[in-house]
Amino acid sequence: MRARLALHASQIKYEHREVELKSKPTHMLSLSPKGTVPVLWLPGEDAQQKGVVIDESLEIMDWALRSNDPLGWLPGDLQDTTQAKLLLQNNDELFKSQLDRYKYPVRFGLDQANAIKQRDLALNTLLRLEQLLSQRSFLSGDRFGMVDAAIAPFIRQFARVDVEWFTNQSFKKLISWLNDFEHSQLFLDVMKKVSPRLE
Numbered sequence: 001m002r003a004r005l006a007l008h009a010s011q012i013k014y015e016h017r018e019v020e021l022k023s024k025p026t027h028m029l030s031l032s033p034k035g036t037v038p039v040l041w042l043p044g045e046d047a048q049q050k051g052v053v054i055d056e057s058l059e060i061m062d063w064a065l066r067s068n069d070p071l072g073w074l075p076g077d078l079q080d081t082t083q084a085k086l087l088l089q090n091n092d093e094l095f096k097s098q099l100d101r102y103k104y105p106v107r108f109g110l111d112q113a114n115a116i117k118q119r120d121l122a123l124n125t126l127l128r129l130e131q132l133l134s135q136r137s138f139l140s141g142d143r144f145g146m147v148d149a150a151i152a153p154f155i156r157q158f159a160r161v162d163v164e165w166f167t168n169q170s171f172k173k174l175i176s177w178l179n180d181f182e183h184s185q186l187f188l189d190v191m192k193k194v195s196p197r198l199e
């Protein structure tokens with residue numbers, strides 16, 4: 001979702017090929033053998049059209065916005081860039097692991113009590129984001145930007161594990177930030193259903 005958000009914001013024309021993770025297309029695996037999505041393919045001019053492949057979501061966001069950033073999503077100055085790096089690092093290296101364990105405890109051999117422990121550990125991140133949102137309107141600054149787009153899909157997943165618990169927490173600014181995101185035109189645009197390609 002974060003890659004699609006950045007591609008949408010960059011206004012770059014691209015073809016969206018939805019895949020089924022249960023049966024990954026051989027073409028996708030030939031481009032990116034690790035088999036995770038998203039995969040961005042920039043076909044080359046040569047006969048095999050191998051071209052360039054970017055198969056990390058943050059790198060796709062970065063590529064898209066460096067190519068074209070009409071909404072000013074990239075961090076503006078060094079302070080914002082440093083802040084963005086720290087927030088994204090915390091999200092991808094810590095929060096994501098806590099989210100996965102809270103959401104799919106069985107997959108990680110955890111019982112319910114340990115899943116809740118992961119949820120409670122993740123509160124550190126949620127409170128840090130809340131604190132930031134009490135100083136500025138968005139995680140990226142005074143407008144929605146790359147950091148918001150990169151983090152919102154994970155907070156959304158987290159909130160949806162137990163909506164009642166999430167909405168009863170004290171981080172009201174974060175709840176309202178997520179709610180605004182989920183009701184934005186941007187979100188509606190990128191969430192449009194695309195049928196999976198099987199080959």
Ligand SMILES: N[C@@H](CCC(=O)N[C@@H](CS)C(=O)NCC(=O)O)C(=O)O
Pocket residue numbers: 021035036037038055056057058
């Ligand atoms: N670090 C990668 C993680 C990508 C990732 O794990 N994607 C999941 C889906 S959200 C996936 O493709 N999993 C492979 C599978 O379920 O087979 C990125 O952000 O690009």
